[in-house]
Amino acid sequence: MKGKFISLEGGEGSGKTTAIHFIQQWLESNNIPYLMTREPGGTPLAEEIRQLVLSERNETVNDVTELLLVFAARAQHLAEKIQPALEEGTWVISDRFLDSTYVYQGKARGGNVEFLDQLADWVVGSNNPDATLLLDVPVELGLERVVQRQHQDRLDKESIEFHQKVREGFLERASADPQRIKIINASLSLDAVKVQIEKQLIALNHAWSGDV
Ligand SMILES: Nc1ncnc2c1ncn2[C@@H]1O[C@H](COP(=O)(O)OP(=O)(O)OP(=O)(O)O)[C@@H](O)[C@H]1O
Ligand SMILES: [Mg+2]
Numbered sequence: 001m002k003g004k005f006i007s008l009e010g011g012e013g014s015g016k017t018t019a020i021h022f023i024q025q026w027l028e029s030n031n032i033p034y035l036m037t038r039e040p041g042g043t044p045l046a047e048e049i050r051q052l053v054l055s056e057r058n059e060t061v062n063d064v065t066e067l068l069l070v071f072a073a074r075a076q077h078l079a080e081k082i083q084p085a086l087e088e089g090t091w092v093i094s095d096r097f098l099d100s101t102y103v104y105q106g107k108a109r110g111g112n113v114e115f116l117d118q119l120a121d122w123v124v125g126s127n128n129p130d131a132t133l134l135l136d137v138p139v140e141l142g143l144e145r146v147v148q149r150q151h152q153d154r155l156d157k158e159s160i161e162f163h164q165k166v167r168e169g170f171l172e173r174a175s176a177d178p179q180r181i182k183i184i185n186a187s188l189s190l191d192a193v194k195v196q197i198e199k200q201l202i203a204l205n206h207a208w209s210g211d212v
Helices: 016-029 044-054 063-087 098-108 113-123 139-146 160-176 190-208
Strands: 005-009 034-038 091-095 131-136 181-185
Touching: 005 016, 005 098, 016 034, 016 091, 016 131, 016 190, 034 063, 044 063, 063 091, 063 098, 063 113, 098 113, 098 160, 131 160, 131 190, 139 160, 160 181, 181 190
Parallel strands: 005 091, 005 131, 034 091, 131 181
Antiparallel strands: none
16 A cells, blocks of 8 residues: 655744654554655755755845756655655655745745646646645744744745745645645644644544555
8 A cells, every 4th residue: 555645834933843743753653654854855866956945145046946946856856755655655744845836936936837837747746745734823923933043044034025925825725725735723832733733644544544
């Protein structure tokens, strides 16, 4: 039986990386083989591309360049890591995936959605996540949570309006595809977030239990 593919989405400081740890605990207590990964990145080459995308530079980064780099990393990640793991029955949990591209490079940067659809079709095809947990938090709260962080990358430093578009973009995608994208209220305490995530995992696992 193929593994399941779950992505974590949300803005800066929404709690994606924290949620990954909750998911890891749940998978371990259910004896489910898993692989944790992230985007952009996930393989040595894709991680190098991540550095190219996120590092500060004295040059304007063209929107199309940014978009193609993200998809280049994703092609490598899918072929070398995600697909082989799923084939052998391992669940794959990714900190960000395709929804982030639609939201950051599409909605927030105003990228051409038709072009994005074509790239998604070409690079991702039918390898979309089986489920996505969207950690939703007001922009100010998310940014407050990461403000202590020493290192801020190129996207962390975008304006509040940019991050607001990111939040709206994720919520729009969730309402367009409620079957796949489950919204987690990430403004609540860590314990309350953990409870919501576990509830979703139990429901998904139950729904998938008939799959072959
Ligand atoms: N529900 C919560 N309540 C309080 N603090 C939280 C909560 N969720 C996460 N945090 C804290 O907020 C900070 C950011 O969380 P985390 O790193 O998980 O976010 P992220 O979505 O991965 O951020 P980034 O987009 O920058 O990778 C961490 O210090 C984490 O401990
Ligand atoms: Mg993170």
